[in-house]
Amino acid sequence: MGSALAIRAVQAGYTVYGYNRTRSKVDSLRDRIDIQPSINDLVEKSDVILVSVTDDEADEDVILGNHGISDYIKPNKIIIDFSTISPIMSRYINEKLKRKNAYRLEVPLIGGPDKALRGELIALIGGDRTRYEEYSDLIKTFASRTIYVGNIGDALTVKLAFNLLVAGYAELLSEGLTLVQKMKIDPRIFIYLVNASGYKTEFSETKGQKMLINNFEPTFYLKHMKKDLGLVSKVVDKYNIYLPVHSALWSTYTAASEFGLSEEDYSAVLEYLLKINKLKE
Numbered sequence: 001m002g003s004a005l006a007i008r009a010v011q012a013g014y015t016v017y018g019y020n021r022t023r024s025k026v027d028s029l030r031d032r033i034d035i036q037p038s039i040n041d042l043v044e045k046s047d048v049i050l051v052s053v054t055d056d057e058a059d060e061d062v063i064l065g066n067h068g069i070s071d072y073i074k075p076n077k078i079i080i081d082f083s084t085i086s087p088i089m090s091r092y093i094n095e096k097l098k099r100k101n102a103y104r105l106e107v108p109l110i111g112g113p114d115k116a117l118r119g120e121l122i123a124l125i126g127g128d129r130t131r132y133e134e135y136s137d138l139i140k141t142f143a144s145r146t147i148y149v150g151n152i153g154d155a156l157t158v159k160l161a162f163n164l165l166v167a168g169y170a171e172l173l174s175e176g177l178t179l180v181q182k183m184k185i186d187p188r189i190f191i192y193l194v195n196a197s198g199y200k201t202e203f204s205e206t207k208g209q210k211m212l213i214n215n216f217e218p219t220f221y222l223k224h225m226k227k228d229l230g231l232v233s234k235v236v237d238k239y240n241i242y243l244p245v246h247s248a249l250w251s252t253y254t255a256a257s258e259f260g261l262s263e264e265d266y267s268a269v270l271e272y273l274l275k276i277n278k279l280k281e
Contacts, residue, residue: 002052004113005082005142006033009050012119012141017045021062043072048138052082055227056089063104064096075101078131080139084108084163086231087153088238090126094152103131106152107139108159112219120144126155160235163228167249167266169203170225174270177211181279187212207267216261216268223262226253 002020006029009016016033019042020026026035036042039062043049049069053059059081063069069079079097081090081104090106097104110122123143125132132139132148139146149155173194180190191208194200210216229250236243256272264271274280 001082001109001113001116003029004116005050005052008117008119008142014138014141017042039067039069040072043069043077047077048135049073049077049079050082051079054083054224056085056231059083059085060089060093063093070097070100070102073097073100073102077102078135079104080107080135081105082107082109084159084228084231085156086234087156087160088234090156091153094127103128104152105132105135106155108156109143110159110162114219116142122147124149124155124158126150126152157235160228160232163225164232164243164246164249166203167225167229167253168245169201170207170267171249171252171269173204173208174211174267174273177270178273178277178279181274182277203267207265211267211270214271216264216271218263218265220266221262222253222264222266222268223257225266226250226257226262229253 003026006016006018010032017036018026018029018033019036019039026033029035034045036045051059051062051069053062061068063079063081073079079102081093094104105125105127107126108124109116110124111120115121119140119142121143123139123146125139125146125148129148136146149158176190176194177187181187191204191212194204194208229246232243232246233250235241236246252269252272253266256269259272259275261268261271271280
């Protein structure tokens with residue numbers, strides 16, 4: 001996602017400076033963006049700092065860690081953080097940045113790298129509304145729709161709720177496909193029915209067809225869906241929220257990950273169910 005956002009920004013006419021803790025991950029971008037040797041150099045040259053990393057630990061390290069962004073950021077500069085992390089961590093990072101008189105918006109995104117390249121993401125905004133309005137044109141470079149949610153933590157909570165829904169949809173479609181195959185019924189009939197009904201979705205139309213032919217090329221890794229379900233776990237544990245379906249999903253996606261499917265698309269939860277039901281070797 002970070003690479004797609006960088007390329008989109010260049011296409012929109014922005015000068016983009018880049019940094020990644022793993023240098024090899026930005027090798028393919030060297031002819032498009034100006035790769036910097038350190039976070040210090042990146043912060044010094046940038047008017048706006050965009051962050052896109054995987055999880056709580058990475059976000060905390062990049063922003064608050066030793067030689068992280070907060071060590072070099074100047075007063076009134078802004079971080080736009082596209083990472084999907086826990087709302088708990090997001091609030092913690094913001095409290096630390098306040099001591100630097102720096103600003104941060106959390107902007108979790110709906111959609112994959114392909115939509116980022118086309119500027120067709122949905123952006124959820126958490127943080128100071130005035131700052132959002134000031135930088136809304138930049139955010140709209142990547143997103144065809146933006147939704148201001150509220151305070152820091154709020155946008156990420158909505159994003160996790162959305163991903164909980166997505167994980168559940170993939171799981172239930174997979175269970176339906178597993179059920180009909182176990183009963184020796186052509187699974188294409190089930191997918192046709194879903195897409196002919198009011199329960200048709202972009203997922204059932206696109207990934208549903210791929211699942212029929214065991215195509216689990218990732219647009220969103222199963223390991224990342226497992227990570228997001230783990231972030232939901234942090235929230236429900238802290239605030240004592242009862243979400244029984246989440247518990248079942250966390251169990252299934254964890255098992256699928258341990259089954260060696262982490263690097264597949266999250267729809268590969270079907271692969272896991274087929275194997276444990278002895279429908280596939």
